[in-house]
Amino acid sequence: MLENLILYNGPTSPFGRKCKVAALVLKIEHQEEKINIYKSRFLDEHNPLRQIPTLMVGNKTITDSDNICLYFDSISNAKSLFPKERYWDCMTMISVANGIMENAVNRFIEMSSLPESEQRHVAIERFEKKILRSISWMENKFDEFTKKEISMDQIAVACALDYTSFRFSNEWKTQNPKLTNWLELITENEYMKKTLPGESFKYE
Ligand SMILES: N[C@@H](CCC(=O)N[C@@H](CS)C(=O)NCC(=O)O)C(=O)O
Secondary structure (H helix, E strand, O other): OOOOEEEEOOOOOHHHHHHHHHHHHHHHOOEEOOOOOHHHHHHHHHHOOOOOOEEEEEEEEEEOHHHHHHHHHHHHOOOOOOOHHHHHHHHHHHHHHHHHHHHHHHHHHHHHHHHHHOHHHHHHHHHHHHHHHHHHHHOOOOOOOOOOOOOOHHHHHHHHHHHHHOOOOOOOOHHHHHHHHHHHHHHHOHHOOOOOOOOOOOOO
């Protein structure tokens, strides 16, 4: 018998979006709970880092978006999102997309939770440089990962780019025409439309 899956997610988390998109593409039945992570003490028992996304599989916990996506892939009857013939390139692209998300989340927290005089401008600059350098690296590898069939690296890149535009800026588009056109097409899919960010909770 299939176990009950609960995906603890947030309204704007790019990591959570990645998992939700993977679940939709792989047709994984699950219950999604959008929680305020800053007020969700109940989660500490399952995930001591208290982060979203966190997946409950019956009584078992799976933490980290990459593990959750791999788990969904392992139980799905659909074609794997991790192509065997370019597995490590795919995993590396996912890691770089995760890095964009991390830097964009940290930048947003720094800028939204502190008065301007207390913000660390050097840190913000570093976050921004890493994001922009990673996007241009992806533009250079465009033909290697944008295959016709949807794959996990494409999902991660789409979530990372959309989150960059949402929280930072969409100026990256002027320097990266291939990714810009591709993102426009991929965001037309239901799995992207259904997972657009909602209203965020205040960082506390
Ligand atoms: N490596 C983790 C990162 C998850 C993450 O950073 N989640 C953020 C939301 S976008 C979070 O839960 N932040 C709350 C906190 O860390 O206190 C993953 O891939 O799932």
